[in-house]
Amino acid sequence: MSEPVALSQGPMFDGVDPPDPKLIDACVHCGFCLTTCPSYRVIGKETDSPRGRIYQMDALNQGQIALSPATVSHFDSCLGCLACVTACPSGVQYDRLIAATRPQIERNYPRSLWDRLYRQFLFTVFPYPGRLRPLLWPLWLYQRMGGKVRAWIRKRLEKVSPRLAAMESLMPPLQPEQLLPKQYPERIPAVGERRFRVGLVLGCVQRLFTPQVNEASIRVLTRNGCEVVIPPAQGCCAALPHHQGQLQQAKTLARQMMDAFAPYEPELDAILINASGCGHTLKEYGHLLGQDPVYKERAARFAAQVKDIQEFLAQVGLTTPLQPLQPEPLVLVYQDACHMLHGQRLSQEPRQLLRQIPGLELRDPVDAALCCGSSGVYNLLQPKVAAELGSQKVQNLLNTGAQGIVSANIGCRLQIQKHLDLQGRQGIPIVHPMELLDRAMSPQPGFQ
Structure with missing residues (x-):
């Protein structure tokens, strides 16, 4: 990349939490991030890599380049999958850098x-x-x-x-049943002796498009000694706007989520979420609201209580016996959602749970850490890059020869289903880990 030409108008970012120069300086431009970056793999340009974007952040801070359509396009091409954070040997906090950059773009760049x-x-x-x-x-x-x-x-x-x-x-x-609102009881008692009392975040898109995931999650939790508390006023966790730099909306939604759980929070052993993108954002509340004088301490406490449902069940253990799923043996492939793998650093917990199902063989695809192209609403904003990634991901999943796909994130599920359909493989089912466990705990367990 050539040296930027100095401009006279000063920094392109405003003074409200611009990318931290100390975090920028931690990048030594070694290039380890390049092969892990899905946008770089598809587009092939240095400016569409984490290293290239960090270079541009620094130049924008210094006023050496303009916040132009070309510059903004390189930040828009980032999926925010955080694979580069996992790969970086220098510990560069690219997640913090891109999270600071996107709100700057939304405030200071006039989109069409x-x-x-x-x-x-x-x-x-x-x-x-x-x-x-x-x-x-x-x-x-x-x-x-x-x-x-x-x-x-x-x-x-x-x-x-x-x-x-x-x-x-x-x-x-x-x-048809998805068209009408689903009302859950505020409290659902544990089956048998209560071991824990947990709150459940329902999600926004998931509760409408795959309501069976929440229903399966409730059954699995109650069968394993958990009383489930579902605050009726809960809304979105803020993941969708937070990932795209809609900072004020994200903060408002985060406050509303915390307020919805506030009456129950002191009695809860954990706050559980069954969608990985939501889980990552919920665990980031302490940072998201770190400057809020009213909510910052509450946000840190709330975030500390949040656990992915698979993380929680792997820690506390299952008490209900699991039966083999038909057909037996059953071969499935596990798809790692980015914000589970790179954001929450959870990869073994889901596999530990699923491998407790008798007769289940769980396979991993080639290039398992590569994003499927969903990444919140990325596939709605950058459909060309997302389509290439989705096609690659589905081909890698199919190459395992598995009879079905296990995915713990609603965005990944919709993206993978689209590309299964495009490749004429509509018959390959996609299920959430909670759906599998639910079926394995049923009197007549079956996969299909």
Whole structure:
């Protein structure tokens, strides 16, 4: 990369938490991050790598380059998968750097009208289940139109807007029962003797598109001695806006989540989440609200209570016997979600749980740490790069010869299902680990 030309207008970032120069200086530009970076693997440009982006952050801090469309595109191409954080031998906190950069871009860079409107739609609708659910009705009717009509519409969408075409292609098949709100009891007692009392975060997109995951999670927890508390006022954890630099919205949603759990928090042994992207953000509340004089201490305590449901069950152990799943033996491949693997550093816990199911063989794909291209709403914002990554991920999963895929994140699940369909492999099922455990605890366990 050539030396930047000095500009006269000073720093391109404002003074509100710009990328920390000390964190920038920790990067020695060794290049270990390059092969782990999915955007670099697809695009092939140094400027679309973690090392290249850190170089640009420094130049922006110094006022040596402008916050131009080209510069912003290199930050927009970042999936935020955090694979580079795991790979870096110098311990560079790229997660902190990109989290500081994205809000700067949103405040200081004027996006095009269409880009602003599209992003506003995403962040006004998707983090709010009450707003998203009414849209399921026209989507359900649209899915009833038949394959030919939908294929015709999709081709037209691809010409008008690849982003809208990507959104259409990611919608999972909807069932009539998903169209109406699901009300959970505030407290669900443990089956038998209570060992723990836990809170459960329902998520926003997941509770609408794959409600069976929450239902399976509740059954698994209660069968293993947990009383489950579900605060009715809970909303989005803030992951979607937080990952894309919508800082004020993320902070507001985080405060609302904490307020929803506040009446129950003192009596809870843990606050559990079954979606990895949400879990990473929930565990970041202490940092997200670290400057909030009212919430910062509460946020640190809240974050300390958060555990992924697989992390929790692996620690406390299962008490309900697991039965073999039919067909036996059953061969499945486990897909590591990025914010579980790199963000929460959890990889063995899910495998330890699933391998307790008799007759289950769990395989790992080649390039397991490479992002599938979902990454929150990345596949809705950068569909071309996301499509290449999704195709590679699904091919690697299929190459294991497994009968099904295990995935613990709703975004990954939708992305993988899309690319299974594109490769004509619709018959390969995708399940959440809690769905597998639930079936293995049932009187007549079966995989399909």
